[in-house]
C-alpha cells in the first residue's frame with residue numbers, strides 16, 4: 233500500500249567512501265517518494281552517475297496519485313528531468329528502470345567510476 237501516514241524519503245550513499253551524497257524527502261503524506269529507483273547513467277554528462285526516482289503517490293494538480301518520476305543529479309540531488317502522470321491513479325513511478333548506459337551519447341559508461349549506491353526508504 234502506498235504511503236500510509238508519511239511522506240517518502242530516499243538517501244543516496246557513496247559507495248566510494250560511504251558519505252551521504254544527498255537525501256530527498258517527499259512533502260505530501262502518501263507521496264511514496266522512493267517507491268522505486270534505478271541508476272540512470274550520466275544523464276547530464278558531468279562525469280557522475282545520476283539516479284531515477286519514482287514517486288507514484290504524488291498528486292499532480294488535482295490528479296490524485298498521478299505520480300512522478302525524477303532524474304536526479306548524482307552530485308546533489310537536483311532535478312535534471314521530471315515526468316508527471318497525466319491522469320488520476322496513473323501512479324507514474326511505481327516502477328522505474330535505467331542502467332549505466334542510460335545517457336544521451338549512447339556510449340556505455342564506465343561502471344567503476346564515481347559509482348554510487350542507493351538506499352531507498354519507501355513509505
Ligand SMILES: [Ca+2]
Pocket residue numbers: 273274275276277278279280281282305306
Ligand atoms: Ca551526472
